[in-house]
């Protein structure tokens with residue numbers, strides 16, 4: 001009998017049937033997307049992967065993934081995960097949570113998890129606030145943040161800096177990502193899971209409800225941790241100049257992990273790739289892979305936006321986003337047909353050569369709001385199509401391959417038609433008056 005190996009799982013296979021109830025625009029949506037992409041990239045299986053969390057908005061993640069999950073009690077995720085890894089060293093154990101759960105209620109466990117250096121990956125969605133309990137200062141909140149009724153003059157204490165704390169306590173891998181760059185984040189998660197010992201990935205993930213100013217983090221983040229060091233003293237020196245917005249892999253140490261595993265995952269040999277910039281696209285198959293990804297990534301993002309709108313009863317906008325997702329899938333099928341017999345390579349998310357951190361036609365999560373109107377949805381779609389057009393036009397201009405230039409020019413022209421169509425649609429939906437986003441009934445994540 002000829003038994004075939006099961007096909008590797010795709011990112012969508014790692015999402016559960018449960019739709020997230022996070023506020024529209026919350027950074028955690030993109031973190032979930034980065035996580036599922038990383039699991040697919042590593043070729044992990046559901047039965048050999050486990051997610052553990054504590055309490056908080058971001059701690060809902062185990063419910064939204066299809067691997068084994070344990071939604072624990074507040075601050076105890078690392079203790080639970082350590083026990084699980086000791087008992088089942090064959091599992092890939094990932095821990096998710098927020099800054100309050102991890103560094104306040106779970107602060108003690110965090111210190112000792114770093115010190116023990118058990119082979120775990122800890123993804124902390126840091127938004128410098130307690131979101132689920134409606135906006136109190138957390139351990140990473142700036143000392144002068146005055147928006148909470150509990151600390152109207154600011155917490156007045158120095159915030160915890162997670163990477164410094166983890167380095168001092170002996171963590172073996174330190175990285176910082178941003179929810180607005182899910183593909184770059186996906187790479188950090190892949191490398192963190194592959195690296196032996198305790199890995200901390202601090203993710204700047206805006207809470208748009210209680211810290212709306214964090215929507216501006218997109219402008220604040222920057223590359224900088226491009227060449228991971230294995231020397232803790234050098235890592236400490238780099239952190240001395242850090243502004244808490246530097247992204248990438250800072251440190252990949254060689255301290256032996258606590259020996260619970262008979263089979264250690266191989267250490268990565270290539271930690272030096274930085275966030276990639278557009279470097280020219282001269283191969284037709286590679287170009288087609290990008291063209292396909294433009295549409296698939298856009299469809300996935302529109303689906304996520306539609307789900308978040310449905311969760312918050314904004315059906316009109318949800319339906320529009322669903323329609324846009326269908327358009328993107330239709331365009332993907334057209335690209336596939338164009339590829340004909342060409343073998344289109346499968347690219348890892350961080351191998352994309354976009355000029356920015358996200359695929360050109362992927363709507364930015366932080367631009368959404370649960371009270372948004374069709375006008376806003378169409379504006380987002382229009383912006384996406386313009387970016388798609390610019391991307392193809394840039395390839396048409398810079399590629400050294402004539403076939404690629406020709407194809408990119410055709411695609412740029414098609415995107416221009418989409419832009420024209422959307423511009424024709426837009427006047428049908430009047431721009432809402434100022435104050436459309438004021439809700440006197442106050443939003444909250446469902447308990």
Ligand code: SF4
Pocket residue numbers: 021022023025026027028057058127131132206207208209210445
């Ligand atoms: Fe996200 Fe903040 Fe809403 Fe929680 S309260 S789901 S962290 S935006």
